[in-house]
Amino acid sequence: MKMSKLFVQTLRENPSDAEVVSHKLLVRAGFIRKLTSGVYNYLPLMWRVLKKIENITREEMDRAGAQELLMPFVQPQELWEESGRWGVYGAELMRLKDRHERGMCLGPTHEEVITSIARDGLKSYKQLPVNLYQIQSKFRDEIRPRFGLLRGREFIMKDAYSFATNEEDLMKEYQNMAQAYKRIFKRCGLDTKMVQSDSGAIGGKISHEFMVITDTDAGENDVFYCDSCDYAANSNHAISKLPAAVVDGGFNKKEVIDTPNTHSIDELAAFLKVPETVILKSILYIADSKPVLALIRADKQVEETKLMNAVGANEIRIATAGEIEEIMREHGFDAVAGFIGPKGLNDINIIADKTVYDMKNFVVGINQTDKHLVGASLSDFPNIDKYYDIRLCEAGDFCPQCGKPLKVTRGIEVGNIFQLGTKYSEPMNAVYTDVDGKNKPFIMGCYGIGISRTAAAAVEAHHDEHGIAWPVAIAPYHVVIVPVNINDELQIQTANRLYEELQRAGIEVVLDDRDERAGVKFKDADLIGFPYRITVGKTITEGLVEFKTRQGEVMDKISPQDAVYRIIAEVNKILA
RNA sequence: CGGAAUGUAGCGCAGCUUGGUAGCGCACCGUGUUCGGGACGCGGGGGGCGCAGGUUCAAAUCCUGUCAUUCCGACCA
Numbered sequence: 001m002k003m004s005k006l007f008v009q010t011l012r013e014n015p016s017d018a019e020v021v022s023h024k025l026l027v028r029a030g031f032i033r034k035l036t037s038g039v040y041n042y043l044p045l046m047w048r049v050l051k052k053i054e055n056i057t058r059e060e061m062d063r064a065g066a067q068e069l070l071m072p073f074v075q076p077q078e079l080w081e082e083s084g085r086w087g088v089y090g091a092e093l094m095r096l097k098d099r100h101e102r103g104m105c106l107g108p109t110h111e112e113v114i115t116s117i118a119r120d121g122l123k124s125y126k127q128l129p130v131n132l133y134q135i136q137s138k139f140r141d142e143i144r145p146r147f148g149l150l151r152g153r154e155f156i157m158k159d160a161y162s163f164a165t166n167e168e169d170l171m172k173e174y175q176n177m178a179q180a181y182k183r184i185f186k187r188c189g190l191d192t193k194m195v196q197s198d199s200g201a202i203g204g205k206i207s208h209e210f211m212v213i214t215d216t217d218a219g220e221n222d223v224f225y226c227d228s229c230d231y232a233a234n235s236n237h238a239i240s241k242l243p244a245a246v247v248d249g250g251f252n253k254k255e256v257i258d259t260p261n262t263h264s265i266d267e268l269a270a271f272l273k274v275p276e277t278v279i280l281k282s283i284l285y286i287a288d289s290k291p292v293l294a295l296i297r298a299d300k301q302v303e304e305t306k307l308m309n310a311v312g313a314n315e316i317r318i319a320t321a322g323e324i325e326e327i328m329r330e331h332g333f334d335a336v337a338g339f340i341g342p343k344g345l346n347d348i349n350i351i352a353d354k355t356v357y358d359m360k361n362f363v364v365g366i367n368q369t370d371k372h373l374v375g376a377s378l379s380d381f382p383n384i385d386k387y388y389d390i391r392l393c394e395a396g397d398f399c400p401q402c403g404k405p406l407k408v409t410r411g412i413e414v415g416n417i418f419q420l421g422t423k424y425s426e427p428m429n430a431v432y433t434d435v436d437g438k439n440k441p442f443i444m445g446c447y448g449i450g451i452s453r454t455a456a457a458a459v460e461a462h463h464d465e466h467g468i469a470w471p472v473a474i475a476p477y478h479v480v481i482v483p484v485n486i487n488d489e490l491q492i493q494t495a496n497r498l499y500e501e502l503q504r505a506g507i508e509v510v511l512d513d514r515d516e517r518a519g520v521k522f523k524d525a526d527l528i529g530f531p532y533r534i535t536v537g538k539t540i541t542e543g544l545v546e547f548k549t550r551q552g553e554v555m556d557k558i559s560p561q562d563a564v565y566r567i568i569a570e571v572n573k574i575l576a
Numbered sequence: 577c578g579g580a581a582u583g584u585a586g587c588g589c590a591g592c593u594u595g596g597u598a599g600c601g602c603a604c605c606g607u608g609u610u611c612g613g614g615a616c617g618c619g620g621g622g623g624g625c626g627c628a629g630g631u632u633c634a635a636a637u638c639c640u641g642u643c644a645u646u647c648c649g650a651c652c653a
Contacts, residue, residue, distance in 0.1 A: 109653090
């Protein structure tokens, strides 16, 4: 490709709406352009990158035995009613009506459609197990799109769905996909960590996410992991052992005392001169519009996804100050936030964290403003009868597997795998006929990779102050040839010769034939992120060129042949 | 949805307080000098100021409404 004809416009300045580095660089280097909030044009350079990631994904999925198909982007409401998700998916599902006022939606994921395909096309146990996948655009009307391609509303995803007759085959395919994913991300030049996670709106029991580890804001997930063993989990799912703590308040007697204006745990602990670990914290949530009281040792935080799972709700949020007072009033109490507790709330769902189980002689709110009960014990609250893990882990907690300290970092979720079981096949009546002649629902799994997010994550992982540094396997082009002065006959001839020679060898090469100063061409080359650069300058009179890798290796004076051979060798090695 | 802010040329911005008919940098076109890390000079082209009303002799500037975008909080590949 000649640079003079390449469709690209590089910018000197960062776009004003970009926060994270991948967004800034992809816009500045001319890869993407925003059409509307969370929706981007993939310009020619970007499309080359995306196609490469798609192809790597496709090759590995095919190698793993999956079959590619393509499902519609627009889906009918009825299908979503069959699975029961039309009512629960929420505003993220982009709903629309056709001219006949029939309900439709833009596909945010394709469990419903694939299940309908399976129930039509898979009739016998003899056809199973099978894994079907597609690579396609998805649309999710995110509350707040941001970070460019990392959280767009429209994005490209590879989604695969497996169908089996039993849990064992599902588990095999799950492992098979986990292995395929590791190969895919490795080939894309990305280090990923496979972590346990909550399965969220997609459903199912067991799930793992593939995270690109980063220490920037672009990583929207907290990941807890252990260096001593293989434990790693998303914060929404991580469990831990706690360091020893004082859990006995040491109060002489049980009594209600005045604790004026202690609206926060800080203030209460300071007022009573006790550690937070002897205070029982009560937080009122609204789960699917019903009140839920969460109890936890006051030095710990509630993990809302865990709480949501414990309640079995689809949506959860902390109650507002007004709601707290109103709900208290309904139960005959006059209490504001900061003074509430489980006392007397017999018809409210109470979810106690396991940390509560060990507490003795503690401090707790009793639904009276400006008062707390000290010296309390769990037997005072017969309505606390079950204990769950709803606690958010913290760095410094210990690994649940080996007991060593856990570490925390941030990650970008580029892929995930779920064991769905019969969550969709059962309600949608997707069954096959088993050996015994009986109809049984498919045991399903599903497996996603954010293709466009993976591209952005690659930029987050591979860049410097000058621009992007694409891994060879997903770079839009492998090499750029820069003749310093295009009016120099020898330089331009040599550049042309190298250009043709590399092309013949199957290398993807850009010849920067623009009549620009060398500095401009170098800046653009660095910004766009070509893995290799050959500069043909003055030293060509001695038969020498400069060879540079985007990683920073420079050879000032090298023969053009050596540069070409090296590029051919390295690229072929990576692509092999 | 709650809180904050912004919409002026492809991009980044100034001009609005104190209304007088739009400007700067980058990018683009022409031209000359320059030529190994985003050169400089000269000469050009492009917008009527998100949209719709209103006030006024006159509105990018004031008023009303509306739409969009961005940031901060609750969601997820």
